[in-house]
Amino acid sequence: MLIGRFPERIVVIGAGMAGLVCTLELMKQGYNVRLLEANSQPGGRIYTMRDQFADGLFCEMGAAFIGAHHFLTLHYAQQAGVQLINVPAPNRSLSYIDGRLIIDSPVEPAWWPVSLTSEERTLGYAGMLEKYLKPGLNATGDPSLPGWPTKQAVLLDSMTMEEYLISQGASSGAIKLLEIGYMQMLGDGIRKVSALQRLLDLKMASSGRNTQTIAGGMDQLPKKLALTIGSNISYGCAVTHIEHSNKGVTIQYTNSGEVFTICSDRVIVAIPSTVLRTIHFSPPLSKEKNDVIQNQLSTSVTRTVIQSRTRFWNNLSSFTTVNTDLKIGWLLDATFTQTTSRRGLICSYASGESARELSKAGNFHSAVSEIKQVLPELSYQYEGGTVFSWDHNPYSRGAYAWYKPKQMIRMLPTLSAEQGRIYFAGDNTSLFPGWIEGAISSALRAVNQIISSRLS
Structure with missing residues (x-):
């Protein structure tokens, strides 16, 4: 890790979970690390919306659950000192199909x-x-x-x-x-x-044991990890150019309208391919690397959140989610762990073409109408709501990566391979896009690639 007497300088781009873990692990190894994040807070697609609702209620717009077998995620959650809460396992499932709410259970099959x-x-x-x-x-x-x-x-x-x-x-x-x-x-x-x-x-x-979430919101995990990193993180820094050679890397970024340049020995790019496409590389990345970056697909996800005066759905008994055949997709009681208010939040999780349709201007009310169709009592309890589209987020431009047939096995080795002094992390470079576990595994792989390059 040393050049003469001095530790190598490494820039990490993106303070999602992959970038945070890369930075933490490299700092432990004695590297001089600078983490650049375009947003004003860490977490990437771990985003807990807090400022839109009454009584301190919050709703997860991105990652919401941790499986019992997500051992890397559980390790860093323990390291960060966050409190985990078990997600209740309902004794029956609810589905809304062809205009009917259907209850299914082992005792009374639907x-x-x-x-x-x-x-x-x-x-x-x-x-x-x-x-x-x-x-x-x-x-x-x-x-x-x-x-x-x-x-x-x-x-x-x-x-x-x-x-x-x-x-x-x-x-x-x-x-x-x-x-x-x-x-x-x-x-x-x-x-x-x-x-x-x-x-x-x-x-x-899937998990044979309880799925968990984080008390107080999923964003507690990246926020606490970011505190450990401290002043090594710079927010509001959107990278625009990366110039690289066999001697080092120069990164150009903007902050509050000004242009800055930082030099490093290596760089880890821990951002989605959809955003990576906007960065100019000089010299260009290899044709194979560039092709997979340009062609990796990203799932469209739109979340519509409704605030209700009361949690009337408790009458449905063990309601946590409802599967629907409507554009709103999957309905979730977003406040099942929050007990300080009588109010509640219902969140719809739409993906694909339905998500793109609901994210269009003016379509919020059609989503609300569909949610009321599933839960008619909401008509009397509705207090307002909001819609959030990952497609429209400039530093995500979509949610998690997905593959058509014959793409995954072909593209992943190229996505995860380093090029010279440039390394790539992020859940989109892992086998498990959309999961914190995938992001962390990609970070550990990138860190190992850097350590191995120094030893070879």
Whole structure:
């Protein structure tokens, strides 16, 4: 890490979880690190909205949950000293399909308003998940083991998730039912996304034990890590140019309308490909690297949040989420961990084409109308709300990365590879886009690449 007697100077671009972890780990190793962040706060797509609601209520616009098997995330949460809260596991699920609110539980299985085979009717929703998804979840293999991707993983990456479900014998009605809710939240849905990515994401989302969230808001994690980094972070710094050679890197950025330049020995770029495209590299990145950066896709996500006078939905018993076949997508009780107010927040999570439609000017009221359709009592309890689109955020330009068939296995090695003295991190360079775990794993990989380059 030393050049003569002096520690190497490294600039990290982006103070999302990947950039924060890169900075922390490099500082531990004795590097001289400067972290540049374009926003006025750390966290990236960990964004807890706080200033739009009454009584101190807040709502997660980005990352909201930590799985029991997200060991890297749990490690840094412990290091930061944040308090974790278990997310309640409902004893029944709620879905809104074809204009009906449907309750499903092991005790009283739902009669689904879709065309299912007699076997699928007998299996029920949980049984269909087991029958159709388990073989694929097993076939993804373990990406951490040598020899991955396996032939089975490559095969899964060659088809869409819909094609995979068809290959498992799922009827069109079963596919319609299974795609409502979480399954639809990756890219432009199961008819376009790689089956390998969809299944790997389901493995990351699922857990045999309790899922958790952070008391007081998810943004407590990046804020506390940023405090540890201290004055090494500079906010409001939007990088515009990166000039690099075999001797070092020069970074140009703007802050409050002024242009600044900083020189370093190496740089880690920990921002989404959608934003990376706006930075000018001199000399240009390799054609292969540039091609994957230009072509990596980003999921459109729009969140509509409604403030209600009371939490009338408590009458629904164990309501945490509702899967819907409407444009609003997935409905969530955003305040289930917040107990200081009678008021509550309901958040809709729309993705893909529906998200792009709802993010258009003037479409807020259509989202509110759909939420009221699912929860009619909201008409009497509605106090206002807001809409947030990750597509319209200039330092995100979309939410998490997604892949069409034959893209994931081909693009990931190039996305994660260093080029000269430039290194790349961020959940979009990991196997698990959209997850804090993916961001942290990418950061540790980039740090190891730097350490290895110094030892070679």
